Every structure is written in C-alpha cells, then in structure tokens.
Amino acid sequence: MSxxxxxGNLAWSTTEDEVRSAFEAYGEVTSVKLIEDRETGRPRGFGFVExxxxxxxxxxxxxxxxxxxxxxxxxxxEAKPRVERPRW
Incomplete structure (x- = not known):
C-alpha cells in the first residue's frame, strides 16, 4: 500500500527531481508534487511524496x-488527508 x-520547509529553488532523489534512497517513489501559489506560480515551500x-x-x-x-x-x-474547505 502506498x-x-x-x-515542508523546502527552499524555493528545490526541484521535484532533487526531492525524488533524496527519497529514492529509501525506496520506490511513485510521485512527487511540489505545491505552487495559484496566483504567482511561485513555489510555496512544501510538497508531497508518494x-x-x-x-x-x-x-x-x-x-x-x-x-x-x-x-x-x-x-x-505522514500526510494527513486533505480537508475540503469552502471556496469564498
């Protein structure tokens, strides 16, 4: 089971490839997603690794x-399940 x-606390310059290679030392990585700000497209400093x-x-x-x-x-x-929030 995945x-x-x-x-968290990622440098804004960190790439998905860098995160993937850090985690691959411990097992198979099925996905890496670094989160970006919707408005600016700039990295938000966190992401998820599956x-x-x-x-x-x-x-x-x-x-x-x-x-x-x-x-x-x-x-x-461990990531907590996403809680849906109302959009204003």
Missing part, C-alpha cells in the same frame, strides 16, 4: 526529517 508523505511501501516511507521519514536539503532543514511526516 504512503503519502508531507515534505512512496510505494509503508516501511520505505517510515525509513524516509526517520532519515530525512530535520535533514538539510538546499540549505533548509526538511520537515517530513
């Missing part, structure tokens, strides 16, 4: 949470 991880298996995801969280990537200490944990 596991979705939240990755890994193919739970134990690889746990290993990645343990190894990468607090580690430096692009001069910033990553925040990595």
């Amino acid at each position: 596991k979705n991880l939240y990755v 890994m193919s298996d739970d134990s690889a995801a746990r290993d990645a969280i343990e190894a990468l949470d607090g580690k430096d990537l692009g001069g910033r200490n990553l925040k990595v944990n």
Whole structure:
C-alpha cells in the first residue's frame, strides 16, 4: 500500500527531481508534487511524496526529517488527508 508523505520547509529553488532523489534512497517513489501559489506560480515551500511501501516511507521519514536539503532543514511526516474547505 502506498504512503503519502508531507515534505515542508523546502527552499524555493528545490526541484521535484532533487526531492525524488533524496527519497529514492529509501525506496520506490511513485510521485512527487511540489505545491505552487495559484496566483504567482511561485513555489510555496512544501510538497508531497508518494512512496510505494509503508516501511520505505517510515525509513524516509526517520532519515530525512530535520535533514538539510538546499540549505533548509526538511520537515517530513505522514500526510494527513486533505480537508475540503469552502471556496469564498
């Protein structure tokens, strides 16, 4: 069963490829999505990594949470399900 991880505190210059290669050291990465601001298209400093298996995801969280990537200490944990918010 795949596991979705939240990755925060990313440098704005960090690419999806850089994030993918950091996580691939711990197992198969099925997707990487860095979030951009809807208005400006600029990176928001966080994203999501989907890994193919739970134990690889746990290993990645343990190894990468607090580690430096692009001069910033990553925040990595299990992603919480998205809560739908009303649009104003």
